[in-house]
Amino acid sequence: MNAQELSKVTILFSGDSGDGIQLTGSEFSHTAALYGNDLSTFPDFPAEIRAPQGTVAGVSGFKLNFGSDAIHTPGGRVDVLVVMNAAALKKNLRELKETGFIVANTSGFDKRNLKLAGYDESVDLLAEIKSKYRVIEIDITKLTREALKETSLGTKDKDRSKNMFVLGFLYWLYGRSLERTSAFLETKFAKKPEIAEANVSVLKAGYHYGETVEASLPRYEVKPAKLPKGTYRNISGNQGLAMGLIAAGRQSGLEVFYGSYPITPASDILHELAKQKNFNIKTFQAEDEIAAVTSAIGASFGGSLGVTASSGPGIALKTEAIGLAVILELPLVIVNVQRGGPSTGLPTKTEQADLLQAIYGRNGEAPLPVIAAKSPSDAFDAALEASKIAVEHMTPVILLSDGYIANGSEPWRFPMSSELASITPPMVSGEGEEYLPYKRDEKGVREWAIPGQAGFEHRVGGLEKEKDTGNVSYSPENHEYMVKVRAERIEQVADGYAPLSMEEGEMSGDVLLLGWGSTFGALKVAAQELRLRGEKVSHLHLRNLNPLPKDLGEILSNFGTVIIPELNNGQLVKLIRDKYLVDAQSITKIQGQPFKSEELVNQVESILQKSTN
Amino acid sequence: MEENQSYTAKDFATDQDVRWCPGCGDYSILKQVQTVMPDLGLPREDIVFISGIGCSSRFPYYMNTYGMHSIHGRATSVATGLKAARPELSVWIVTGDGDGLSIGGNHLIHLLRRNLDVNILLFNNEIYGLTKGQYSPTSPEGQVTKSSPMGAIDHPFNPLALAMGSDASFIARTADRDPLHQREMLKRSHQHKGASFLEIYQNCNVFNDGAFEMMTDKKGKPFHTLYLEHGKPLVFANGEKGIILDGLQPKVVEIGTDYSESDLWIHDEHDGMKAYILTRMFDNPADGLPRPFGVIYSADRPTYEDLMEGQIAAAQEIKGEGDLDELIAGRNTWVVE
Numbered sequence: 044m045n046a047q048e049l050s051k052v053t054i055l056f057s058g059d060s061g062d063g064i065q066l067t068g069s070e071f072s073h074t075a076a077l078y079g080n081d082l083s084t085f086p087d088f089p090a091e092i093r094a095p096q097g098t099v100a101g102v103s104g105f106k107l108n109f110g111s112d113a114i115h116t117p118g119g120r121v122d123v124l125v126v127m128n129a130a131a132l133k134k135n136l137r138e139l140k141e142t143g144f145i146v147a148n149t150s151g152f153d154k155r156n157l158k159l160a161g162y163d164e165s166v167d168l169l170a171e172i173k174s175k176y177r178v179i180e181i182d183i184t185k186l187t188r189e190a191l192k193e194t195s196l197g198t199k200d201k202d203r204s205k206n207m208f209v210l211g212f213l214y215w216l217y218g219r220s221l222e223r224t225s226a227f228l229e230t231k232f233a234k235k236p237e238i239a240e241a242n243v244s245v246l247k248a249g250y251h252y253g254e255t256v257e258a259s260l261p262r263y264e265v266k267p268a269k270l271p272k273g274t275y276r277n278i279s280g281n282q283g284l285a286m287g288l289i290a291a292g293r294q295s296g297l298e299v300f301y302g303s304y305p306i307t308p309a310s311d312i313l314h315e316l317a318k319q320k321n322f323n324i325k326t327f328q329a330e331d332e333i334a335a336v337t338s339a340i341g342a343s344f345g346g347s348l349g350v351t352a353s354s355g356p357g358i359a360l361k362t363e364a365i366g367l368a369v370i371l372e373l374p375l376v377i378v379n380v381q382r383g384g385p386s387t388g389l390p391t392k393t394e395q396a397d398l399l400q401a402i403y404g405r406n407g408e409a410p411l412p413v414i415a416a417k418s419p420s421d422a423f424d425a426a427l428e429a430s431k432i433a434v435e436h437m438t439p440v441i442l443l444s445d446g447y448i449a450n451g452s453e454p455w456r457f458p459m460s461s462e463l464a465s466i467t468p469p470m471v472s473g474e475g476e477e478y479l480p481y482k483r484d485e486k487g488v489r490e491w492a493i494p495g496q497a498g499f500e501h502r503v504g505g506l507e508k509e510k511d512t513g514n515v516s517y518s519p520e521n522h523e524y525m526v527k528v529r530a531e532r533i534e535q536v537a538d539g540y541a542p543l544s545m546e547e548g549e550m551s552g553d554v555l556l557l558g559w560g561s562t563f564g565a566l567k568v569a570a571q572e573l574r575l576r577g578e579k580v581s582h583l584h585l586r587n588l589n590p591l592p593k594d595l596g597e598i599l600s601n602f603g604t605v606i607i608p609e610l611n612n613g614q615l616v617k618l619i620r621d622k623y624l625v626d627a628q629s630i631t632k633i634q635g636q637p638f639k640s641e642e643l644v645n646q647v648e649s650i651l652q653k654s655t656n
Numbered sequence: 657m658e659e660n661q662s663y664t665a666k667d668f669a670t671d672q673d674v675r676w677c678p679g680c681g682d683y684s685i686l687k688q689v690q691t692v693m694p695d696l697g698l699p700r701e702d703i704v705f706i707s708g709i710g711c712s713s714r715f716p717y718y719m720n721t722y723g724m725h726s727i728h729g730r731a732t733s734v735a736t737g738l739k740a741a742r743p744e745l746s747v748w749i750v751t752g753d754g755d756g757l758s759i760g761g762n763h764l765i766h767l768l769r770r771n772l773d774v775n776i777l778l779f780n781n782e783i784y785g786l787t788k789g790q791y792s793p794t795s796p797e798g799q800v801t802k803s804s805p806m807g808a809i810d811h812p813f814n815p816l817a818l819a820m821g822s823d824a825s826f827i828a829r830t831a832d833r834d835p836l837h838q839r840e841m842l843k844r845s846h847q848h849k850g851a852s853f854l855e856i857y858q859n860c861n862v863f864n865d866g867a868f869e870m871m872t873d874k875k876g877k878p879f880h881t882l883y884l885e886h887g888k889p890l891v892f893a894n895g896e897k898g899i900i901l902d903g904l905q906p907k908v909v910e911i912g913t914d915y916s917e918s919d920l921w922i923h924d925e926h927d928g929m930k931a932y933i934l935t936r937m938f939d940n941p942a943d944g945l946p947r948p949f950g951v952i953y954s955a956d957r958p959t960y961e962d963l964m965e966g967q968i969a970a971a972q973e974i975k976g977e978g979d980l981d982e983l984i985a986g987r988n989t990w991v992v993e
Contacts, residue, residue, distance in 0.1 A: 077990050223988070270992045276985060286984055293980050300741050320971035322978035325740060325964060329733070330766040337730040337763075338737030341706070344724055345742040367727050423984075456992075460980040494722040494738075494745050497701040502670070502716050504725030505709075514672060515717065 046218060046262040051110025053118030054213070057135050058127025058151070060094050060103040063206035068105025069452070070210055070224045075109040076277040076454050077223055079267025082109035083564060085117035085637065086450045090307070090390045097159030102134045111266040115564030117451065119639040125209055127151050127183070129160035129168060136172075144177040146209065150184035179260065181252070183208050190248035191241055200238070204245040211249025217263055221246055273456040280419035280448035281308075283455070284378065285315035287426025288350055289322050291376075294427070295434050295466035300342030301350045302327045302335040307390045308446040309352045309380040332360035336377065340364060343373040344503070346493035348430060352378035355397045356387060358441075362405055368439035369409040369529065371503050372481070372489050374468075375439040376429050380449045383635045392635025393446035395560050396611035401441040402589050402618070408526045410533040412436070413589040415443040417563035420455035422448055425586070431466045436536055437488050443588070445610075447561045447637050474498055481513040487532025537590040543598060547571055548581030551601035554647065557627070558608055559585040559615055562638055566608060569643035578651070588615070591622060599625050606630060606650060608643055663694035670720045676711060681832035681858035685779065686718055688838040689748075693721075696746070696846055703746045706735040708755035711786050712779035712858070715750040729760025732767045732776070736960075739772045743961040746846070747774040753794040754784050757813050761793075768822035768851050770960040775845040775852045778815060783864035801863075815855050816935040816952060820928075825850035827931070828951045831857040833872040837883070837949065844951055850959055871947055884934070884950035889920035892946045899945070901930075906937055908944050925954045 056068045065086055072084050085106040094101030108118035120140045126132040128151030139145065147169060154164045162168055172178055187205040188198065207228075214221055225243050232239035253260060292299035301324065303313045317326045325342070329335040332353055339349030353361065358379045368375040381397045383389025401413045412432050416425035422444055429442040471478060471492040480501045481489050492499035501513065509516035510524060546563070547570035554573075558566040563584050570582035583598065585591070599605055599619070607616040608630035616629040630646045632638055668690040676682045693703070703721040707713035709728035716723030726734045731749045739747045756764050756778050767774070783801065784790040790803035794815060798807040819827045826848040830841040838856065845852035857868040870876040882892045882899070890899040891911070898911050898920040909915045924930060931953035937945040972978075 073988065077988060079990060079992065267992070272992055274985070274989050274991050276989045278986075289978075289983065290980060298741060300737060302737055319978065319983065320968045321975040322980075322983070323968055323972075325968070327737065327740060330762055333730060334733035334736070334763050334766070337726065337733040338740070340726070341724075341734035341737030341739075342741035343737075344734070345738045345745070347741040349737065363727055364730065371724075457984045460984065494704050494742060495701055497699065500701055500720055500722050502719075502723040502725065504717070504723075505727055506725065 046264040048264045048266065049110075050112045050265070051108060051114060051118075052123065052217070052263065052265055053106065053108045053121040054123040054125065055104055055106045055121040055135055055138055056125045056209070057102055057104040057131035058125075058148075058206075059096055059130070060089055060091070060101050061096065062103065062127045063203070064088075064103040064105050064127070067206045067210045068107055070227065071213060072107055072109070072452060073227075073277055074214070074219050074223045075107070076275070078219065079270075080109040080111065080265055081114040081268035081270055081454055082107060083114050083117045084108075084452045085447060087636075088391055097128060097130055097156050099130045099134050099160060102131050104135065109265060111268050113268065113270070114453075115567050116637070116640055119641050125213070127205075127209070129156045129162055132168070132172070133160045133162065139176065144179065145172065146179045146181065146212070148183040148205070148209070149180050150182050181212065186248065186252065187245050190245050194237065194241055196237065196241055201241070204242050207242045207246040208249035208252070211246040212253050215250045215253030215262070216260070217265060221250060270454065271456060275454045275456050277452055278420050278423070278455040278457075279311075279450060279452040280416065280422040280444055281311035281380070281450070282315055283419055283422035284416070284426045284444060285312045285319075287423040288316065288376070288430065289319055289324060290423070290460065290463055291427050291430030291466060292322065292324065292348060293460065294463055295348060295430065295468055297346065297348040297434065297468060298323055298325065299350060300325045300327065300339055300347040301352075302329050302338035302342070303352055304329050304332045304335045304357060306332075306354050306357045308382060308449045309354050309357075309378065311449065312352050312378065312380075332357040333364060336361040336364040336375075339375055340368055340371070340373060343368075343375055344371075344493070346491075348374060348376070348434060350376040350378070352380065354380050354382045354390075355384045355400070358397065358400065359404075365411070365439050366405045366407065366409045367505050369405065369411055370505055370508070372437045373439075374433040374437055376426070376433050376442060377439060378426075378442045378444060381443060381445040389635045391446065393561065393637060394610050394633065394635060395443075395445060395562070396614065396633070397443065398559070398588065398611065398614040399617070401443060408530065410530050410589065411438055412440045412533060412536050412587070413443065414440065414587050415560040415585070416448055417560060417584055417586070419448055419451050419453050421563075423455075423457075427463065428586070431464060432536055432539075434466050434468050435488070436486065436532070437469060437491060438533065443560060445561050471496065471499055479511045479513070481508055482511045483528070483532070486535050486538075487528060534590050537587070537593050540587055540592050543583060543592050543594050546582040546584050548574060548579070550581070550598065552579035552581050553603045554578060554580045554651065555599065555602035555605045556580060556582045556608065556643075556647070557585070557605055557615070557619070558582070559588055562608055562610060565638035565640045565643055568640035569647065572640060572644050573647060580647070585615075588618070591618070596623050599623050604628060604650070604654060606647055608638060608646075610637065663700065665690040665694065667700065668693045668720050670718055672717050674718050675714065677862050679861040680711070681781065681860070682712060682715070682779065684832045684835060685777070685838065685856055685858065686715065688835050689719070689842060692839050692842045695843065698746050702744065703748070704738060705748045705750060706731045706738065707750040708760055709786070710752040710755045710784075711860075712750055712752040713755060729755055729758070730763065731755065732760055732763040735774050736763070736767055736770070736772055739774050740961050740964055743773070743965060749774055749776045751776065751778055753778065753780045753782060753792045753815070757793045757815060757818070765818070765822040768819055768824040768853060771825050771850045771957050772961055773849055773851070773959045776854065777845075778853065778855050779858040780815060780855050781858045781860040781864055782867045783860050785860050785863055789863035814935060814938050816853070817932070817938070819853040820932050820935050820953065824853045824953070825955045825957045826852040826951070827855075827935070827953045828852070829855045829857070829947075829949050831868060831872055831949065832859060834949075841950070848954060850955075850957055880946050882946040882948045884923045884948050884952065886923055886925045886951065889917045889922055891917065891920065901933075904933060906933060906945060925951050928953060928955065
């Protein structure tokens with residue numbers, strides 16, 4: 044193949060939410076991953092299942108950044124914009140680089156589509172665009188129908204395959220094999236062989252179209268990435284999180300009970316776990332968010348690892364019950380796959396605005412550990428770590444993910460189960476005559492006795508407890524003592540952290556970029572870029588947000604400027620300023636979209652300029 | 657496991673002082689539950705009492721078993737998770753008319769339709785006690801309370817009709833002042849495999865004294881109550897009156913000249929349609945119908961936890977017990993050399 048070699052490419056597939064854009068994007072990702080590219084993806088779709096056809100509101104997108112270099116983000120502006128209709132162009136044209144090109148389905152640019160997208164119907168839009176960008180025009184609808192003219196499928200069914208034409212064409216453009224997607228289609232439509240066959244032939248038609256139609260079309264090659272040696276798979280955040288919970292069950296010897304009420308973007312965790320019943324995972328689709336968390340508390344009382352997950356609105360509903368788990372001192376993992384808020388907010392968009400809710404959002408003094416996943420593959424480790432803290436410290440733990448991590452995917456050099464950390468539940472031993480349910484060890488952790496253990500019968504509850512015995516107590520001194528003990532025991536969780544290390548840069552310098560959660564990739568790339576420009580920038584990313592690591596204070600003091608970029612109105616920055624009295628600077632973005640690394644670079648530069656002026 | 661044959665009621669009492677108001681109906685219920693426990697043949701460590709919030713919900717602190725005093729309205733959902741996780745445990749839920757039917761109404765109906773094998777004891781005193789005397793979802797219309805000085809305008813729930821409407825597989829009614837019947841109903845609730853819903857009329861002598869007096873004092877009881885027994889005719893008023901079904905309408909008849917016992921409605925616990933009529937013998941005091949006590953309905957239906965365990969067993973039979981490494985690797989991997 045005579046092709047131009049590129050080190051990375053960003054493609055944005057876009058079309059109507061019924062056009063199969065998500066499937067097209069994820070198939071291209073799987074094929075690229077199997078080929079050995081490093082990659083990062085970002086699906087972005089409307090909250091409505093079928094938003095009004097042809098309108099800008101109904102545009103669904105799937106962004107994919109793949110390369111032979113290390114990839115940490117889904118990329119900034121894109122090299123290739125695939126538009127199935129005029130609305131997709133209207134929404135996404137600003138995402139296209141000046142040097143990029145467009146693949147356009149011309150039948151999506153008829154008068155009706157122009158009108159629905161809000162363009163002037165009398166203008167030849169594509170011709171106008173062509174004066175600025177290279178546009179590969181293909182009448183995909185027509186060619187798809189033609190490819191299927193021998194079949195008995197109706198026009199509607201034929202048109203459903205048109206995403207495969209685009210995919211086939213892009214496979215040709217980037218010299219990719221059709222094998223993985225063909226096999227996928229045959230499995231997906233195993234019960235409808237006619238549909239499977241139609242999709243595969245359209246996929247091939249798209250590929251052959253590239254070969255036959257225009258000798259002038261450029262082709263590109265993106266070689267496999269030089270990733271660390273090992274065996275890889277592709278993983279999404281919700282998948283990784285679900286697997287981490289299953290692994291936690293195995294590592295602790297506890298049954299996992301997952302109580303959950305469907306909510307975007309957390310539901311896929313429930314779907315993943317419900318498929319793995321043979322791992323003795325109990326999934327319970329509760330009647331509401333409160334039942335989801337309280338059933339998990341009931342299961343934990345019975346000796347299971349109780350887990351519940353939701354997004355912001357659902358977490359708000361679970362709040363009282365999380366307080367109960369705090370005072371009971373039972374293991375519980377609460378996953379918050381954050382989305383734009385407040386209230387229903389932006390259900391399908393990403394945001395990091397529930398950090399303060401996680402740390403402070405309960406009545407009374409109710410501290411608990413809070414940890415955050417930083418990428419789709421890291422969601423596995425984060426789920427395992429959250430479970431380990433919950434079980435070994437007998438406490439509810441909030442694990443923060445977000446829509447970007449949940450739906451995004453990346454290659455993962457997965458571990459062997461033998462390499463995973465063990466989890467040791469503090470079960471009671473002995474005969475139980477002396478059992479005091481709230482007597483603590485040196486870490487402040489009580490011993491766990493579960494129903495069925497003779498001699499350890501005891502009662503727990505939400506009323507304040509007497510020290511050691513756990514009996515109801517209204518004593519003023521006892522209450523103050525218990526509040527302090529519960530705070531101290533959570534502080535002691537930090538004793539188990541590994542020392543902090545930089546993602547980029549040295550342990551001291553001019554600027555520290557301090558982040559948490561899904562901004563990891565964008566911060567890392569921004570730090571690399573700033574360092575190339577000669578700035579003494581380091582990047583530190585926090586896994587543990589409560590309690591904060593004990594070595595963080597000293598690290599902060601080793602930098603002239605601390606900058607905290609977040610996808611909220613400034614939340615971690617409040618915690619850092621409060622705890623360390625550091626004049627940390629804030630960079631915020633609250634658009635339901637992840638940071639682009641170039642945005643961060645520009646904002647850091649402008650903060651630095653201000654401070655030198 | 658402890659030797660359970662040697663249990664007495666005292667073995668189920670804790671060292672905690674019982675703090676209900678003197679004269680509260682809850683004392684009788686606690687005593688009957690502690691009395692019945694040794695007869696159930698269960699090791700004490702396998703019994704769990706879960707409650708929500710309210711006067712009745714202090715119950716677990718006084719039972720020397722495992723127990724949890726949870727949060728308002730959630731005893732049913734906490735118990736659902738516990739029973740699903742540990743099907744072998746005997747799980748008892750103690751709740752009240754506020755806890756179970758108002759703030760926790762949603763979980764109650766869903767527990768009933770799912771049919772977990774738990775025993776729900778709903779202490780109905782038709783008032784909010786712990787918050788000091790507001791009307792509850794079972795307070796009759798017009799009841800004057802602190803929060804309804806001109807009379808409650810809320811139409812009350814009929815708890816057993818609500819349970820029937822939620823497809824409960826066992827519903828029964830008893831009263832705090834009838835210890836023998838209470839013990840029998842507690843045993844029947846325990847014996848039923850599936851969710852048992854036992855409504856216990858409980859007198860709040862501080863905020864709603866005498867709410868059920870008509871049905872519990874010696875004078876009124878024979879004429880205002882009907883004690884149901886499976887396969888037996890519906891007879892009350894010391895054997896002088898009975899109930900016939902006129903179409904779908906229950907009617908009180910005098911036994912003697914016009915009607916004999918063989919003409920009466922014969923109680924069949926398994927008849928859901930008639931059970932619904934029994935739950936509605938509540939609606940109109942002018943009908944002169946007595947209030948039915950006893951097991952109104954009982955049906956065999958698979959339990960949620962059995963179905964859940966069944967799916968796990970079926971999945972394991974097909975796929976084996978789950979290989980973590982295979983799961984983590986998934987089906988599409990590639991190697992970077």
